[in-house]
Amino acid sequence: MGKHVRVKEKLFKGIKDNPSLLGFGCMRLPTRFEDKPDIDEEEAQKMIDYAYQKGVNYFDTAYPYHGGLSETFIGKALKKYPRSSFYLANKMPGWLIESVEDAKRIFNEQLEKCQVDYFDYYLCHALNKKGFEIYKEPGIMDFLYQMKDEGKIKHLGFSFHDTPEVLDDIIHTFDWDFVMIQLNYLDWEFQDAKKQYDIIKNYGVPCLVMEPVRGGTLAQLSESSRALLKEARPDKSIASWAIRYVASLDNVLVILSGMSNQAQTDDNISTLTEFEPLTDEEKLVLNKALKVFLDKNTIPCTDCKYCLPCPEGVNIPGVFKIYNEYALSKFKGQFINRYEAMKESERASSCIACGMCLENCPQRIEIFDRMFEINALYQSLKRDA
Secondary structure: OOOOOOEOOOOEOOEOOOOEOEEEEOOOOOEOOOOOOOEOHHHHHHHHHHHHHOOOOEEEOOOOHHHHHHHHHHHHHHOOOOHHHOEEEEEEOHHHOOOHHHHHHHHHHHHHHHOOOOEEEEEEEEEOOOOOHHHHOOOHHHHHHHHHHOOOEEEEEEEEOOOHHHHHHHHOOOOOOEEEEEOOOOHHHHOOHHHHHHHHHHHOOOEEEEOOOHHHHHHHOOHHHHHHHHHHOOOOOHHHHHHHHHHOOOOEEEEEEEOOOHHHHHHHHHHHHOOOOOOHHHHHHHHHHHHHHHOOOOOOOOOOOOOOOOOOOOOHHHHHHHHHHHHHHOOHHHHHHHHHOOOHHHOHHHOOOOOOOHHHOOOOOOHHHHHHHHHHHHHHHHHHO
16 A cells, blocks of 8 residues: 655644645646636546645635636535545635525535535635625525534634634634634745734634645746755755645644645645655745845735736736746746736736725735836836837
């Protein structure tokens, strides 16, 4: 019998499951077309099967992932396996709920799409101060607790994008079994992930982690940052440093990684099968590499697309991606070509600073300020070209 992905050894209050430390996120599955959500089901099925065979037993989907196709796919992909052999997580899209009837309809639709009778982990999706308000309305949390009493939800929690103060309020308003936050070595201080982690730990429930490599940013870094990490550990990938950082924390139950190809799947599984916690010396190297990277002044976008759709059609994550590539490479011609390949309505110049995207951005990016700067950069580079 081969080696399998590590399972967290620590026992958590109220959690008797044994989920794999690596969770398979189904938000960034391989797609058939570059600009469409259609999943390449043959390739994705191979990845799911491989991960399952290597001991990955935690799979995470959500109502909006891949334009609503993720739930249906993972339901089909896991149907061949005994239901008791894997843990399936799904999420309630609170922004689509206006009444308890909406919550009931969506929940039952999710069970049907995923072809299951229950969810092992169910989350109130992407809570922030504004998004939490709907759950205070009469009946909605009562319904979720009812589903838990009936065994259709095994563990109830929430995913979170806001300040530590808001997290502290939410976590003490209702009874929760777990909390998922964005945590990585960049956001540990940059977005107060440490304070959030401590709040969850003190509350007495496990922490589940999303964005451990920050939407791929920490798998790329900058050339000088990569050189530092490769010099210290030539045998480790750049992404593995981020995964090992999170896995070294004692109150983390599952590290969710949205894997898009077989290479990413192989690397994550290898990292958490032959797991090595970061040494003190490696932590110093990682901090140095992070400082070098931040000096490049990149925009902390994770391509989550919560800022979309823009009323004017601006492709906000796309613009930021092109800018960040330029910030790291300084290839002026490449920046101009990729920017001009976008439709005019998708460019930064189409931003009218309406502010609708700001409250939806988990990274709290001053989006229209950055759009103004990027448009000015383009105009400047274009004049000098």
